[in-house]
Amino acid sequence: MSVMKERETTCGPPPEPGIPPIECRNLWKIYGARDQEALAAMKKENLNKEQVLERFGCGVGVVDASFSVNQGEIFCIMGLSGSGKSTLVRHVNRLIDPTAGSVLIEGQDINQMSFEQLRQVRSQKIGMVFQNMALLPHKNVRQNVAFSLELRHISREERNRVAQKALETVHLAEWGESYPDELSGGMQQRVGLARALAADPGILLMDEPFSALDPLIRRQLQDQFLELSEKMNKTTLFITHDLDEAIRIGNRIAIMKDGVLVQIGTPEEIVTHPADAYVADFVAGISRLHLVYAQTVMKGPEYFEKNHPGVSLENCPESTPDADLDTLIDIMVGTDKKYISIMDCGQCVGVVTRGALLRGIQGKETSIEGV
Ligand code: ADP
Ligand code: MG
Numbered sequence: 001m002s003v004m005k006e007r008e009t010t011c012g013p014p015p016e017p018g019i020p021p022i023e024c025r026n027l028w029k030i031y032g033a034r035d036q037e038a039l040a041a042m043k044k045e046n047l048n049k050e051q052v053l054e055r056f057g058c059g060v061g062v063v064d065a066s067f068s069v070n071q072g073e074i075f076c077i078m079g080l081s082g083s084g085k086s087t088l089v090r091h092v093n094r095l096i097d098p099t100a101g102s103v104l105i106e107g108q109d110i111n112q113m114s115f116e117q118l119r120q121v122r123s124q125k126i127g128m129v130f131q132n133m134a135l136l137p138h139k140n141v142r143q144n145v146a147f148s149l150e151l152r153h154i155s156r157e158e159r160n161r162v163a164q165k166a167l168e169t170v171h172l173a174e175w176g177e178s179y180p181d182e183l184s185g186g187m188q189q190r191v192g193l194a195r196a197l198a199a200d201p202g203i204l205l206m207d208e209p210f211s212a213l214d215p216l217i218r219r220q221l222q223d224q225f226l227e228l229s230e231k232m233n234k235t236t237l238f239i240t241h242d243l244d245e246a247i248r249i250g251n252r253i254a255i256m257k258d259g260v261l262v263q264i265g266t267p268e269e270i271v272t273h274p275a276d277a278y279v280a281d282f283v284a285g286i287s288r289l290h291l292v293y294a295q296t297v298m299k300g301p302e303y304f305e306k307n308h309p310g311v312s313l314e315n316c317p318e319s320t321p322d323a324d325l326d327t328l329i330d331i332m333v334g335t336d337k338k339y340i341s342i343m344d345c346g347q348c349v350g351v352v353t354r355g356a357l358l359r360g361i362q363g364k365e366t367s368i369e370g371v
Contacts (some may be wrong), residue, residue, distance in 0.1 A: 003013070007335045019107040020068035021203050021235040022075075026130030027101035029087050029259075032058030035099045036280055049258045061087035061159075062272025063259035072228060074236045076246040079256030088256070089207050092237060094118060105203070123148060128199040131208040131242045135180035142167065142176035145194045166194040171229060186217040193225070204236040205275075210294075211241065222248055243282055247271075247291065255279050265289050272363070288325055289365055295321035297360035298342045311339070312325045313351065318343045321350070328357055 030038045030052070038056040041047055042063070045074055049060045050164070062084045069075040077085050090096045091103050096112045103110045105121055113121065135144045142163045143150075149159035151259050165172050170190040180188055192290045193219035196204060210218040221247060229236060246253045247267045255275075271291050274280040297306070316337045319328060321344055331340055332354060340357075342350040 002022075010028075017071075020070055020104075021106055022237060023068035023090075023104040023107075024065050024091070025102045027091060027163055028086070029061035029084070029091065029096065030058045030099045031061055032056060033285065034058055039099050060084070060194070060259045062091070063141060064181050065259075065261050066101075067254055067264055068228065069235055069237055069260065071235055072233045073251045074226075074238055074249055076238045076240060076250030076253045077256055078240055078243055078246040078253055081241055083256045084259040085241070085256055086207055087259075089205050089237055089239050092203075092205055093122050101173065120362075123152060124199055124278055125201050126203045126205060127196030127199060128205045129189070129192050129209045131205070132209050133188055133193075133195070135188060135191055139179075139181070140176065141172065141178050141180065141191050143166070144180065145176075145192060145198050146200055148195065158306045162198050166198040167191075169197060169232075170194045171224065186213050186221060189213065189221055190224075191219065202235060204234050204238075205339060206236060207239045208241065209238075210245070218245070225249070243286065247286065268293065268296065272296055279325075288361060289329075290324050290326055292360055292363075293326050294319055294323045294328060294342045294352055295350070297325070298352045300350055301348055304339075304351040304353075307352075311341045313339060313341050313348065316341050319352070320344065324355065325360055328352055329361075 019233045028039055030042075032038065035058055036057040038047075038052050038058040038060075038244055041055065042060075047055070052058050052060050057137070059282060065088060067075070069211045070355055073127075077088060079085050087096065091098055092105070094103070094113075097111060102222050105125060108117075110121065111117065135141075136147065139147065142160060145166050146159040146163035149162060154162075162177060164173065168175055172187060172194065174190075175183065180191070183191065197241065200332050210221050213221065226249060237317075238246075238249055240249075250267060252264060252266055253270055254261045255270065255278075256262070257278055262278050263270060265273070268291050270279065271283045271286055271288055274283050304311075317331050317335050317341045319331055323331075323342075328340060332352075336338060340352040
């Protein structure tokens with residue numbers, strides 16, 4: 001029996017195009033006996049976390065979070081410890097119930113599902129990877145990866161085949177017979193990932209999967225995960241407290257503070273247009289070289305003409321709107337011209353001046369006035 005096939009028959013047809021795999025709508029989580037009272041007061045009086053604790057003895061986990069994750073996307077949630085990231089992600093496979101709001105998986109409200117539907121969604125549609133994967137110490141690596149399939153009564157032969165394939169995916173094909181304590185921390189996390197992948201879920205929830213690892217290993221795992229993710233077209237909700245990691249991994253990032261999603265955007269949007277002083281502080285140390293593109297720093301052709309009357313762009317080097325600052329620097333260093341024409345489909349759509357490029361690197365002037 002093929003695991004893939006079983007997924008199709010027991011979980012129904014794939015979702016209709018356009019329906020996001022994950023969607024949270026006005027999700028709230030307040031911990032404590034007086035959670036509904038606290039919720040009403042927060043909505044009415046805009047109380048902060050400390051005030052809620054003081055007045056109601058309740059902890060604030062998530063505050064009115066709304067977002068959706070698109071098919072194939074890696075959506076990062078980044079915030080300091082205690083900001084509510086784990087609380088948020090645990091709603092997505094209903095490990096916890098919200099105080100208010102809803103979570104839709106492929107358009108279906110997970111909190112309205114029957115026990116049986118929920119069991120199927122958890123075992124077949126959603127895989128989860130934690131910071132410290134608790135591998136079963138008395139089972140070998142392959143048996144650990146195959147464990148969820150064992151629970152689903154899939155034959156030994158089939159589950160070993162699937163587990164071996166998952167181990168190959170994370171470059172641990174040779175380690176199936178070993179026991180968890182023979183593996184390094186990084187390898188154990190990869191076993192955890194293989195375990196999540198074994199059931200071939202469409203959605204991956206990853207709660208700080210690489211946070212406990214040394215920086216070098218962490219980077220290797222990030223690269224491996226990105227490569228894998230491109231191949232497999234999974235939808236991933238990735239939690240991290242590390243902005244660098246979020247920027248490396250995420251197609252989009254949500255910045256979380258005290259339970260609130262203060263900004264959602266692409267890495268470039270967040271770095272060039274931080275929503276408030278808190279985000280600005282966070283992104284202040286981030287290098288813009290690979291995050292900011294020509295289209296953001298260029299001036300429109302009319303604006304350029306108006307401000308540089310008589311200047312000809314003939315013989316100036318050319319580039320494209322999606323060239324990053326790093327590429328533009330290389331071009332500018334290799335020419336004695338002061339301008340780069342930005343071309344799209346044979347047409348000049350903008351001009352990057354030396355000044356605009358330097359300002360773009362500085363992050364001081366990134367407006368697209370005149371475009
Ligand atoms: P993060 O994953 O970003 O570190 P958490 O989601 O673990 O944050 O925690 C968010 C807030 O919710 C914290 O203030 C934490 O103390 C509180 N919290 C988390 N889990 C519980 C719980 N089971 N009971 C009460 N408060 C909790
Ligand atoms: Mg956490």
